[in-house]
Amino acid sequence: MKEGRIIKVSGPLVVALGMDEAKMYNVVRVGEKKLIGEVIELRGDRASIQVYEETGGLGPGEPVFDTGEPLSVELGPGLIQSIYDGIQRPLDMIRKKVGDHITRGIDIPALDRKKKWKFGPSIKEGNKVSPGDIIGTVQETSVVVHKIMVPPGIDGVVEEVKEGEFTIEETIAEIKTDSGIREIKMLQRWPVRRERPCREKLPPCIPLITGQRIIDAFFPVAKGGTACVPGPFGSGKTVILHQFAKWSDAEIVIYVGCGERGNEMTDVLMEFPELDDPRTGEKLIKRTVLIANTSNMPVAAREASIYTGITIAEYFRDMGYSVALMADSTSRWAEALREISGRLEEMPGEEGYPAYLPTRAAQFYERAGRVKCLGGNNREGALSVLGAVSPPGGDLSDPVVQATLKVVQVFWSLEDWLAYERHFPAINWLNSYSLYIDNLREYFRKEAGEDWAEMRREAMAILQKEAELKEIARLVGVDALSVEDRLTLETAKSIREDFLHQNAFHEVDTYTSFAKQYRMLKVIRLFHSQAEEALQRGVDFKELTSLPVREEIARARYITEDKLETFDAVEQKIAAQMKEVKGASVSA
Amino acid sequence: MAKEYLTIREIVGPLVLVEEVSGATYDELVELELPDGEIRRGKVLEVDEDKALVQLFEGSSGVDVFGSRVRFLGKGIELSVSMDLLGRVFDGLGRPIDGGPRILPEKRLDINGTPINPYARDYPSEFIQTGISAIDGLNTLVRGQKLPIFSGAGLPHPQIAAQIARQAKVLGEEEEFAVVFGAMGITFEESDYFISDFRRTGAIDRAALFINLADDPAIERLATPRMAFTAAEYLAFDKGMHVLVILSDMTNYCEALREVSAARKEVPGRRGYPGYLYTDLASMYERAGRIKGRQGSITLMTILTMPEDDKTHPIPDLTGYITEGQIILSRQIHKKGIYPPIDVLPSLSRLKDKGIGEGKTREDHSDVFNQLFAAYARGKEAQELAVILGEAALSETDKLFFTFADRFELEYVQQGEDEDRTIAETLNLGWSLLRMLPAAELKRIRPEFIEKYLKEDAH
Numbered sequence A: 001m002k003e004g005r006i007i008k009v010s011g012p013l014v015v016a017l018g019m020d021e022a023k024m025y026n027v028v029r030v031g032e033k034k035l036i037g038e039v040i041e042l043r044g045d046r047a048s049i050q051v052y053e054e055t056g057g058l059g060p061g062e063p064v065f066d067t068g069e070p071l072s073v074e075l076g077p078g079l080i081q082s083i084y085d086g087i088q089r090p091l092d093m094i095r096k097k098v099g100d101h102i103t104r105g106i107d108i109p110a111l112d113r114k115k116k117w118k119f120g121p122s123i124k125e126g127n128k129v130s131p132g133d134i135i136g137t138v139q140e141t142s143v144v145v146h147k148i149m150v151p152p153g154i155d156g157v158v159e160e161v162k163e164g165e166f167t168i169e170e171t172i173a174e175i176k177t178d179s180g181i182r183e184i185k186m187l188q189r190w191p192v193r194r195e196r197p198c199r200e201k202l203p204p205c206i207p208l209i210t211g212q213r214i215i216d217a218f219f220p221v222a223k224g225g226t227a228c229v230p231g232p233f234g235s236g237k238t239v240i241l242h243q244f245a246k247w248s249d250a251e252i253v254i255y256v257g258c259g260e261r262g263n264e265m266t267d268v269l270m271e272f273p274e275l276d277d278p279r280t281g282e283k284l285i286k287r288t289v290l291i292a293n294t295s296n297m298p299v300a301a302r303e304a305s306i307y308t309g310i311t312i313a314e315y316f317r318d319m320g321y322s323v324a325l326m327a328d329s330t331s332r333w334a335e336a337l338r339e340i341s342g343r344l345e346e347m348p349g350e351e352g353y354p355a356y357l358p359t360r361a362a363q364f365y366e367r368a369g370r371v372k373c374l375g376g377n378n379r380e381g382a383l384s385v386l387g388a389v390s391p392p393g394g395d396l397s398d399p400v401v402q403a404t405l406k407v408v409q410v411f412w413s414l415e416d417w418l419a420y421e422r423h424f425p426a427i428n429w430l431n432s433y434s435l436y437i438d439n440l441r442e443y444f445r446k447e448a449g450e451d452w453a454e455m456r457r458e459a460m461a462i463l464q465k466e467a468e469l470k471e472i473a474r475l476v477g478v479d480a481l482s483v484e485d486r487l488t489l490e491t492a493k494s495i496r497e498d499f500l501h502q503n504a505f506h507e508v509d510t511y512t513s514f515a516k517q518y519r520m521l522k523v524i525r526l527f528h529s530q531a532e533e534a535l536q537r538g539v540d541f542k543e544l545t546s547l548p549v550r551e552e553i554a555r556a557r558y559i560t561e562d563k564l565e566t567f568d569a570v571e572q573k574i575a576a577q578m579k580e581v582k583g584a585s586v587s588a
Numbered sequence B: 001m002a003k004e005y006l007t008i009r010e011i012v013g014p015l016v017l018v019e020e021v022s023g024a025t026y027d028e029l030v031e032l033e034l035p036d037g038e039i040r041r042g043k044v045l046e047v048d049e050d051k052a053l054v055q056l057f058e059g060s061s062g063v064d065v066f067g068s069r070v071r072f073l074g075k076g077i078e079l080s081v082s083m084d085l086l087g088r089v090f091d092g093l094g095r096p097i098d099g100g101p102r103i104l105p106e107k108r109l110d111i112n113g114t115p116i117n118p119y120a121r122d123y124p125s126e127f128i129q130t131g132i133s134a135i136d137g138l139n140t141l142v143r144g145q146k147l148p149i150f151s152g153a154g155l156p157h158p159q160i161a162a163q164i165a166r167q168a169k170v171l172g173e174e175e176e177f178a179v180v181f182g183a184m185g186i187t188f189e190e191s192d193y194f195i196s197d198f199r200r201t202g203a204i205d206r207a208a209l210f211i212n213l214a215d216d217p218a219i220e221r222l223a224t225p226r227m228a229f230t231a232a233e234y235l236a237f238d239k240g241m242h243v244l245v246i247l248s249d250m251t252n253y254c255e256a257l258r259e260v261s262a263a264r265k266e267v268p269g270r271r272g273y274p275g276y277l278y279t280d281l282a283s284m285y286e287r288a289g290r291i292k293g294r295q296g297s298i299t300l301m302t303i304l305t306m307p308e309d310d311k312t313h314p315i316p317d318l319t320g321y322i323t324e325g326q327i328i329l330s331r332q333i334h335k336k337g338i339y340p341p342i343d344v345l346p347s348l349s350r351l352k353d354k355g356i357g358e359g360k361t362r363e364d365h366s367d368v369f370n371q372l373f374a375a376y377a378r379g380k381e382a383q384e385l386a387v388i389l390g391e392a393a394l395s396e397t398d399k400l401f402f403t404f405a406d407r408f409e410l411e412y413v414q415q416g417e418d419e420d421r422t423i424a425e426t427l428n429l430g431w432s433l434l435r436m437l438p439a440a441e442l443k444r445i446r447p448e449f450i451e452k453y454l455k456e457d458a459h
Ligand SMILES: Nc1ncnc2c1ncn2[C@@H]1O[C@H](COP(=O)(O)OP(=O)(O)O)[C@@H](O)[C@H]1O
Pocket: A231, A232, A233, A234, A235, A236, A237, A238, A239, A240, A424, A425, A426, A502, A503, A504, A505, B348, B349, B350, B351
């Protein structure tokens, strides 16, 4: 293979000559230390290379070797429970090999080559197969069955298929194609910047239930959908994404820590092996893949990290799983893009970001979706993508926020004033939105009941009304409002404090099933409608609002999932106590 | 012997362009020898064929194009470390300025360090008692955390930082403790305040100080915090000490970085700061923390003054995105004569949840903390409303919260510069304030704690 020569080094950007055989996005080895890099611009034989490791000590004259392959990830059994850096190097193995700090030029494969996996075939000799067909399975963890698929580009008849224990590099099947026999192994590769194919994209129609009340009830995201969480620092982006990783009913979770804090990854690493998945009862880590390219790790690998993550996610989607990917934070990805662009001396767009930022953001989010997978048996997979955005000063006019809002369907607007009041999740209920409401209507009608849509609409209308009333009250004082309006304010407060507010760190409050969410909102609504009636009959407002049952409504969040019948009692108490005040007013 | 070059082509601000160089590498250390023999240090920012762009650490005044010699040293800039660092004062580039001898190095470390593998980190969870209620009770600091103080010109951040350095302890433990202090462009008075305070309390014997003053070359500041972290890493991870790193004032550091960026004519980000400011700060701050299986720890307290007291200015903003919370000082509270003027509402410790509670502080801590916050926020809101509508327009309960907020600032937040409150004192103080509110309003506290702590008068 031809060798290039470095002529320039500027931070993560290296320029080399003699690269006329290289292709765009090929992986190259840079310098005597063989640092990993990727070709990102070609002009004649001059290649610009972004280097995924620190470039200190690198200088002109050193060689550059082209590997001839684009930046790719390894796919196969062993992905689950792994923790990788931005270019899929296993951080646990790195620690074993070089210690607590990450040094340079480390070359460790992403997947264990020695481990044997028990492979059970699901096809027979003589079967016709095409890309995406499942040829067999491996029980990867107690909750994940890893399906081995015919790789794209292979069509033919099964010549031989094996059963038993194999490493990922051993042949498990042979397929006779027009161009000869092809050996299939469990280890496959896929270039990260290319979307994995599917048969067709379908509109999302099932919610990704997260156990987070404001999200599931007000601004749901669909399985296969996209959402973003912009907000200033400290407003709760990371906690929301962690809550998603913990409690959402996805079958596979890919968590990408992109240029953020090391301790937040440690937090996940320490917690997930301990926490139980509410659906499977198994430990959460058994369905999770972690990508950690923290803020102190090389910038270029940060740029790659979200692609590494999403390619692994697509691979599981192709097996027919519902996968959720969280990226914290996409702003750091965009900044990495900006830094490289600046060093390439490209024409800067807004805030110095390259003009192609919106295109890149769109390409990334467009890889989400509910799909009909390649291969037989008509399986469906879904990949939901959630991105945190960290705009400077929380300012939503930030180019990364704007580029993101153009593509995603759900917007959870985090605001610092809510966080200062410790109202968490600090999602502003007035300007957040979900464009999936219509797609999901049918599902909610079936699962939650006919009245759900109306309950949701009413609750949101009350909150809207509260905002208007508060404006008026600011000018004239609360006492000047009618009792009906004051009741609206009370109910709005109850919706905010007793329903929307949710403490991620409280063992019960951290997760609320949809059934419980329904009951919680229902008691608030019941109280409101009965109180409205009572007011009409002339009941004293103060007396209404000091009914003891309100305390129980406030504490409903602590009712455990196995005791939802407690809500019956609360409902009865509302009725009973209302009757009593009614009685009082009649006799008065 | 390194090759010498006499081929300086131009000098622009802190940048020197050297031509006809061979073998220069990115980020390596450069020595510039002036005609009079004086040595200046710098590092390579970019190599392009035979041209090397060098950023000086000691300013370019006196450097000339024709007479100065340039040597490329083939390694990064280093700090000599040994246990003798403790008790010593250095300049911003790590040279002794206390009249003492040079450090006999146990080893020399590249000041850039290498990133901690996230897999190797241990989660910080040991409560540090600072003796300051607004921190211990509401923004609890834990060992290995990075918590900045967002201050403003003229606010008493040196006093607070010094008080923390003096009082910080982990309960029930006698472990080796050290302070590394990095000063970037602060005044002589401020620096002297720290040094005398360390002397007064004897802390100086377990402190290493790196001092770059306001009248020292601005560009030297770019190395100073890295010197401090390198010393801290050595003490913490090689020697098993618990190190508190105090950096003041990071705003000056960021301005120096902006200066270099402008001299390179880079595309400026917000307010002229370079787009890589986040990464630059993060790669330093992430050197703090704990590592599995190692004894020591690095806890980081950086101080920065917010230009125009603006929290959305890029320096505090990017800092807040990196650190694990922030302590925000308020000029308004300062004007009321309250020390420490900590504005608790926007302040935050992200790591508190794992550092408080039974066995760490006390079982009721989390609930008391939530309730105090909520009550203070409500009181503040009532105070704002009263400004618009008059106090008379407030409901009886809101009036109670109004008074609560005042008392909270005067009794809970306010304390003496030498007042070292135990965590029990802080928590009990919280309860004594909550007692002025109706029990029904204490929604964030579990009934069993109300039972146990609220009714007890004798605390
Ligand atoms: N749902 C929640 N429940 C309780 N506390 C929360 C919640 N969300 C955020 N917080 C608090 O806010 C802090 C900051 O949240 P984080 O997600 O780290 O913010 P961001 O990522 O936006 O900077 C957390 O450390 C926690 O104290």
